[in-house]
Amino acid sequence: MYLSLRGITKTFDGVTALDGVSLDIDEGEFVCFLGPSGCGKTTLLRIIAGLEKPDAADIRFAGRVLTDIPARERNFGIVFQSYSLFPNMTVARNIAYGLECRKWPRQDIPDRVAAMLALVNLADQADKHPHQLSGGQQQRVALARALAGKPEVLLLDEPLSALDAKVREELRAEVKDLQARLGVTTIMVTHDQHEAMEVADRIVVMNRGRIEQVGRPVDLYERPANRFVAGFIGRINVVRDLHGHPLAGIRPERIELVDGAGPQSDCRIGCVDRCVFLGSITRVVLTVDGQSVTLELQGRRDDLAPGTQIAIRLPERALMRLDDGPP
Amino acid sequence: MTSAVPADGGAARNFDSDRLAVAALAAAVVVPLVVFVAVPLVAILRLSFVTPDGIGLENYAREFTSPKFIHIVANSFSVALTTTLVTVVLAYGFAYALRRTAMPFRRTCGAIALLPLYAPSLVQALGILFLFGRNGIVNRTFDLDIDIYGFWGIVIADVFYSFPHAYLILSAALAVGDARLYESAMMLGAGPARMFRTITLPSTRYGIVSAIFVVFTIVITDFGNPMVIGADYSVLATEIYNQVSGQGRMELGAVIGVVLLVPAAVAVVIERLITRGQHAAISDRSHPLTIVPTAFRDRVAFVYASLVCLAIAAVVAVVFVASFVTLWPYNMGLSLRHYRFDVQNGIAPLWTSVVVSLMAAGIGVVATVAAACAARWLKPLQAQFLYFLSVLPAAVPGMVLGLGYILAFNHPGNPLEFLYGTLLILAVCNVYHYHAQGYLIATTSVGQVSRVFDETSTCLGAGTLRTLRAVILPIVAPAIVSIGVFFFVRSMVTLSAVIFLVTPATQLAAVSVLLLDDSGNQNQAAAFSVCIMLIVAAALGLFHALARLTARRGARNSGAGAASGS
Numbered sequence: 001m002y003l004s005l006r007g008i009t010k011t012f013d014g015v016t017a018l019d020g021v022s023l024d025i026d027e028g029e030f031v032c033f034l035g036p037s038g039c040g041k042t043t044l045l046r047i048i049a050g051l052e053k054p055d056a057a058d059i060r061f062a063g064r065v066l067t068d069i070p071a072r073e074r075n076f077g078i079v080f081q082s083y084s085l086f087p088n089m090t091v092a093r094n095i096a097y098g099l100e101c102r103k104w105p106r107q108d109i110p111d112r113v114a115a116m117l118a119l120v121n122l123a124d125q126a127d128k129h130p131h132q133l134s135g136g137q138q139q140r141v142a143l144a145r146a147l148a149g150k151p152e153v154l155l156l157d158e159p160l161s162a163l164d165a166k167v168r169e170e171l172r173a174e175v176k177d178l179q180a181r182l183g184v185t186t187i188m189v190t191h192d193q194h195e196a197m198e199v200a201d202r203i204v205v206m207n208r209g210r211i212e213q214v215g216r217p218v219d220l221y222e223r224p225a226n227r228f229v230a231g232f233i234g235r236i237n238v239v240r241d242l243h244g245h246p247l248a249g250i251r252p253e254r255i256e257l258v259d260g261a262g263p264q265s266d267c268r269i270g271c272v273d274r275c276v277f278l279g280s281i282t283r284v285v286l287t288v289d290g291q292s293v294t295l296e297l298q299g300r301r302d303d304l305a306p307g308t309q310i311a312i313r314l315p316e317r318a319l320m321r322l323d324d325g326p327p
Numbered sequence: 328m329t330s331a332v333p334a335d336g337g338a339a340r341n342f343d344s345d346r347l348a349v350a351a352l353a354a355a356v357v358v359p360l361v362v363f364v365a366v367p368l369v370a371i372l373r374l375s376f377v378t379p380d381g382i383g384l385e386n387y388a389r390e391f392t393s394p395k396f397i398h399i400v401a402n403s404f405s406v407a408l409t410t411t412l413v414t415v416v417l418a419y420g421f422a423y424a425l426r427r428t429a430m431p432f433r434r435t436c437g438a439i440a441l442l443p444l445y446a447p448s449l450v451q452a453l454g455i456l457f458l459f460g461r462n463g464i465v466n467r468t469f470d471l472d473i474d475i476y477g478f479w480g481i482v483i484a485d486v487f488y489s490f491p492h493a494y495l496i497l498s499a500a501l502a503v504g505d506a507r508l509y510e511s512a513m514m515l516g517a518g519p520a521r522m523f524r525t526i527t528l529p530s531t532r533y534g535i536v537s538a539i540f541v542v543f544t545i546v547i548t549d550f551g552n553p554m555v556i557g558a559d560y561s562v563l564a565t566e567i568y569n570q571v572s573g574q575g576r577m578e579l580g581a582v583i584g585v586v587l588l589v590p591a592a593v594a595v596v597i598e599r600l601i602t603r604g605q606h607a608a609i610s611d612r613s614h615p616l617t618i619v620p621t622a623f624r625d626r627v628a629f630v631y632a633s634l635v636c637l638a639i640a641a642v643v644a645v646v647f648v649a650s651f652v653t654l655w656p657y658n659m660g661l662s663l664r665h666y667r668f669d670v671q672n673g674i675a676p677l678w679t680s681v682v683v684s685l686m687a688a689g690i691g692v693v694a695t696v697a698a699a700c701a702a703r704w705l706k707p708l709q710a711q712f713l714y715f716l717s718v719l720p721a722a723v724p725g726m727v728l729g730l731g732y733i734l735a736f737n738h739p740g741n742p743l744e745f746l747y748g749t750l751l752i753l754a755v756c757n758v759y760h761y762h763a764q765g766y767l768i769a770t771t772s773v774g775q776v777s778r779v780f781d782e783t784s785t786c787l788g789a790g791t792l793r794t795l796r797a798v799i800l801p802i803v804a805p806a807i808v809s810i811g812v813f814f815f816v817r818s819m820v821t822l823s824a825v826i827f828l829v830t831p832a833t834q835l836a837a838v839s840v841l842l843l844d845d846s847g848n849q850n851q852a853a854a855f856s857v858c859i860m861l862i863v864a865a866a867l868g869l870f871h872a873l874a875r876l877t878a879r880r881g882a883r884n885s886g887a888g889a890a891s892g893s
Contacts, residue, residue, distance in 0.1 A: 071785045078786040084779045088801035098787030
């Protein structure tokens with residue numbers, strides 16, 4: 001195993017941030033830590049970086065024990081949310097900084113800096129100071145700086161959260177592309193499920209200092225381990241006492257609307273409460289047997305005004321068993 | 328797993344080198360603080376208990392049963408309390424006029440209010456004597472017999488002297504305010520008087536308390552003004568000087584020093600405790616105030632602020648003018664004869680002062696910035712200890728510190744005795760006299776540097792010292808320069824701490840002013856003061872020109888960036 005974490009525990013003033021977290025990460029993988037704020041994902045990343053000292057942990061990297069190695073010795077690249085470029089240095093000096101610290105041969109540094117700038121498409125910005133760049137450009141420089149020293153692992157702490165939505169999406173694709181090209185093992189912390197699903201090979205869903213589930217995006221969406229994961233990645237309808245299951249879930253887009261033809265045996269009748277047009281889909285909230293159910297239909301639907309009676313079907317193959325998970 | 332052993336060994340070694348760097352930095356800060364603040368204080372305390380019959384309270388008993396001493400203590404407190412009341416009320420009105428009205432010339436008035444900071448302390452008393460003294464222009468012109476010497480003279484001079492300190496604190500308190508509170512009150516039908524009483528006063532209460540204690544400390548420890556204008560009205564600060572310099576009664580000086588230390592220390596401690604809660608007063612959700620011009624209010628404010636500025640400027644101006652006339656106020660013909668300086672060493676002390684002030688600026692910058700950086704990396708408890716040591720000098724009156732230096736360093740047993748009588752000890756004394764203020768500027772600006780920079784630098788492979796040199800110090804460079812200017816200016820004008828430490832060979836300019844005045848040569852004292860003020864003005868002018876230049880270069884850089892970026 002390339003990076004192996006065992007039993008990582010951390011408390012801050014008696015509050016548990018991480019509660020015995022264990023995880024294995026393969027070489028060249030892109031892993032996302034996903035969870036609500038306060039779930040411990042950033043703390044876990046900082047412990048991997050060496051910036052935070054765990055209360056208990058066994059961290060191994062390529063077979064070596066990493067636990068007591070300080071951050072400056074780990075050669076892990078890191079990119080923070082924002083404002084981490086040294087304001088007193090030019091873009092080029094920022095990128096060269098880590099190379100100087102790691103004692104690269106002096107004559108190799110300019111070439112490496114130029115190559116990194118070309119990699120993030122900022123070759124013409126080398127002599128600018130950080131405050132002269134846009135937020136997106138700054139984060140690309142931060143990325144170039146983190147990658148310049150050929151880090152063993154790239155750590156990204158919500159690197160896109162401070163950016164505008166449009167820039168964020170562009171940069172998201174760029175990060176994924178860069179990672180795939182360089183093949184560098186990457187861990188990114190995010191609270192944005194779309195971001196995680198777009199870039200990650202595997203997603204680690206965290207909640208209250210524990211890992212809820214680890215898996216490919218498609219696994220997490222189609223086979224969530226519990227209600228928390230199901231609710232955090234996409235939307236979920238929780239249906240009780242149906243088909244004998246104590247608890248089952250179904251994604252809003254998997255519920256079928258039964259048109260026209262007379263009611264069939266597996267149909268249920270509901271009354272529309274709300275109908276919201278969201279562009280590519282229309283979201284309908286209805287009450288069925290006293291329970292609220294959400295379904296999503298393709299395109300625009302003008303025929304589902306509040307109060308309309310409609311028939312729906314919950315296909316057997318779309319129902320997911322859900323453990324109760326944390327309340 | 329075999330590779331784990333060397334990896335761990337290497338890790339431990341490097342981890343220690345960073346910890347060692349922080350420990351060395353902390354030691355380099357703490358040791359001088361102990362040697363140059365704590366040791367002199369202990370020396371004073373110890374001496375105050377030394378009697379011919381051994382250790383005891385006899386010195387205190389003798390002083391506190393002496394009616395003369397009780398009288399002096401009463402004098403000091405009446406002067407300090409009266410001055411505090413007058414200064415804080417006047418400064419509150421002035422700060423209000425500048426911060427909460429739309430009167431014209433607010434910046435100019437603010438600059439004039441700071442004038443006394445850049446003059447030797449006794450310049451205020453000197454100027455008042457030129458106006459209202461026995462041979463002042465008022466008494467001579469109108470053939471009056473106003474007697475300004477004594478209590479009221481000291482109070483008036485100290486009001487001028489302490490005014491800028493109170494103004495700066497109250498101005499900061501009045502500069503921030505939550506517009507939502509005023510808007511809510513207005514919608515509820517409150518008038519201006521009620522809004523002032525129920526919103527403005529309560530929201531500036533920390534500033535008011537802080538100003539009260541700061542002014543009280545400044546006044547009760549002031550030495551220059553009572554020396555010049557006090558005549559027979561003795562206060563504690565002048566009494567220490569008389570006992571020590573006049574009669575060589577070190578142990579009595581030490582007793583008075585301790586007596587003076589107590590109210591000053593209590594005032595500083597209370598001020599720190601009370602202002603601790605101040606930061607929560609304005610939240611990030613507050614809306615900043617917008618000042619709407621109101622003709623009548625603005626006119627009243629302008630008249631008041633103009634009168635205050637006129638008074639402050641007049642006292643300095645009259646010293647300036649008096650230094651250039653043949654014999655104030657009898658012969659007003661222009662003359663440079665007062666610039667001949669027939670005093671011990673002539674003009675040389677001015678250059679000595681410049682050298683000492685430059686040394687103090689250099690040492691002060693290193694000491695306070697190193698302390699602020701050490702505090703950044705120390706564990707919270709250690710950082711708190713460092714903070715305590717660093718701000719401790721704020722509670723120590725200059726006279727007490729100076730006396731402590733004689734006791735500690737004019738002593739054959741002290742390995743640093745060779746410092747005594749050098750320029751270096753004068754510079755060091757000034758640095759630690761004003762250490763608290765310099766440290767607070769340094770720690771504020773170092774604290775504003777985001778921790779993300781440290782963490783980024785560490786992950787990129789830098790050690791603590793490289794992070795300090797390559798990242799943190801360049802970012803706080805502007806603050807470093809202003810700390811240097813602060814120590815330079817204070818060292819040029821201060822009198823109280825160094826008065827005990829100067830020797831004929833290391834005479835300072837502010838001391839020359841006092842000696843000239845003492846020998847009845849007020850016009851030359853004025854001329855010497857003018858020289859000091861001109862050098863201070865030159866230093867400040869240079870600093871502002873430099874700041875403007877760097878700001879403009881920064882603007883040009885960003886302008887070029889915007890142009891090529893588009």
